Amino acid sequence: MSTVAQGGLQSQYSPILPRHFNSQQPPTVRLYPLSNYTFGTKENQPEEDPSVLARLKRLEEHYEQHGMRRTCEGILVCHEHNHPHILMLQIANAFFKLPGDYLQAGDDEIEGFKARLNERLAPVGSQFSGEGVNDEWQIGETLAQWWRPNFETFMYPFIPAHVTRPKECKKLYFIQLPRSKVLSVPKNMKLLAVPLFELYDNTARYGPQLSAIPHLLSRYNFEFVDENGHVVATTPGGGPIDGVKLQTKVLAGGEHQGQNGIKDEDMDG
Template structure:
């Protein structure tokens, strides 16, 4: 894939809402317990998330979901056992951000309602060594069976697209300068995104 990427302005995109999508787990402890239960049944979990880049005032911004006015995450989720990564990521992006079937008629095709997700490079892999919150961009030397592998993929945004956000979440455009070196607020995975994107030349449309 070319290292030159067209970025389109945030104002090009149409935002709507759809039904809430409650989190599967009421707490971090419950999420880690479900991860452990799934590991016993299926082995290591595979998670895919999309890095959606737009620009605002000539600076790259990443589209992120904010949950409960506090918690930031990239759109995506874990794959079902045997599910292929790219198709799985497209399905997870649809679940999170595609308009609900039946409402699509409100938007014309020029708004990008029918645009498929264009999945680009795999930007990073993060590994969860144990049933804990910590993830690393490498497998620690003493770990032979990591519990989760999360891959971040660049998603090439089209010129226009309709994005429908669950009512219990916000979709925010976070500038790279806000993410950079800001693990205290965003965590090590999200604050690393400016480094991951530094190899690309952005063309601001």
């Protein structure tokens, strides 16, 4: 027997609750709805390199002057219909990328990372005002490190045994979004909200780094909060509302696609 409740089917029988099963886990993460956030656009930010070869050449020049390149990217999480979504950029309708970039040689890791996040996503001028416009980024723990052993496209989640001087290290950090925030994306890029199930086991579309994000987040339990600040579901025990179709959403940008696009299969990172 079942009854209709909160837009879906719900059994009239209470579930059998297992014994406590949350030992040794990080604190529960609170996720706010996508509708809490405001999205806009700003001036184009063309890619620095016209090709993969040019990008690798610039990496080689950086290594000769400064040593291993340090790259920082953020996993920004919110929810839609009680399912986690990741905010990411799409460039030239082909290349998917997390917000962030490589650090300048003299940059502090966290402060430099915040500056790169602002370059990509902070609003400019007087386009927006009020809550969430200039809130500082809350950089969480490192969730993954990817290594580039040589001046080539491949990156690995480990350093191969024969490599003693990797050319680049890319760190992925968890960023818990606040209750509200204003984000602006360059017009030549798209800002997407991608559900976890779309990323999972989808290396063909998103590559190994992005498709691994569901694994990285599986250690967390989530609380899903509605627009009024009320917890409406938790992990485990709550999922997407029945009958609601979850899919990737274009939040902003994409007005001038197509210049200098490096496809994701051409360059891991």
